Amino acid sequence: MTHFALTIIGRDRPGIVAKVTEILYRLGCNIADSSCTILGGQFAMILILSHPKMQSNEEFGTSFAPLEADGLSVFLRKLQPGGESAAEIDGEICMISVYGSDKPGIVYPVAKILGDMQINITDLNTKLVGTPQRPVYVMMIEAVLPAGLEIEELSSALDRLKKDLQVDIAIRSITPVEL
């Protein structure tokens, strides 16, 4: 079956999910993985779809036009075969919290260190909190360490960053428990 990635974003209000999924239901699309959330005042939807017959973006035709007319932005991408399933990610899972007074350039240095260490970010959220006078930036990262990398090594790399950026960083290991 051909898979597609569908992303939709627009001003948040009740009923967006119903509108989108009604169209998908009528088309006969299957929703596999999906993640939808509020970011700022926007509702953002990311869905992996499959359809028993449809092979290309064009076949969707004007199906999503009513959403666009409603002020939602819609983007459809056809996946390469196999692109719907994740490679097995084995390794220690950790949560990294980074927070401090808001300033430019917090996300990139942290992400650069993780990327250089071949650490795979599997989830990342950032939010601007605090008051307009004293804004605080909070970033939460869930990441998987590559085989052979100890959490302490990441810890000491991030410790150096802590001083440079004047932010607080905490790392903890998450051990999923199978019961």
Added chain:
Amino acid sequence: MPVKDVLIYPHPLLKKICAPVEHLGEEIDSLIQDLIDTMVAAGHSVGVAAPQIGAPRRVVVVDVSHSKLGRDDNHGLLVMVNPEILEREGRKVSREGCMSVPDYTGNVVRAESVVVQFLDREGKQRVIRARGFEAVALQHEIDHLDGLLFLDRVSSLKTDLFRRKKR
């Protein structure tokens, strides 16, 4: 003693409320042995509830003494017939998974410490207090006896920080 297959959701037995054990005889004793054998054979597993191996009775076995998270604070192998949680205290979030729900994990809030009353394998009435990971494992397994999966208890999406109350 046979190692049993662990039932996978949507097997209907996993959503059934299990019947209390009235009489601790040979049948229940061999069920207990099957549970222990199945738990051991599953290697990484720290507990199994009777419905998971197809027996809708109120019996669980738990042993966290071999797991990294539980080895410092545990009661060894616990066999519990008709277990009942008398007290719950504290709050602890764990990323749980379940042999009956493969390939999915979720954050679950459970009591950090529980007092559990149960009959042991010999039919003696016992009461223990369990803490930490052992308490989590007990709550997870005892939930199975009421047809509850960890999916019924997932408390938050991966990162719950940003979905809290607004001022």
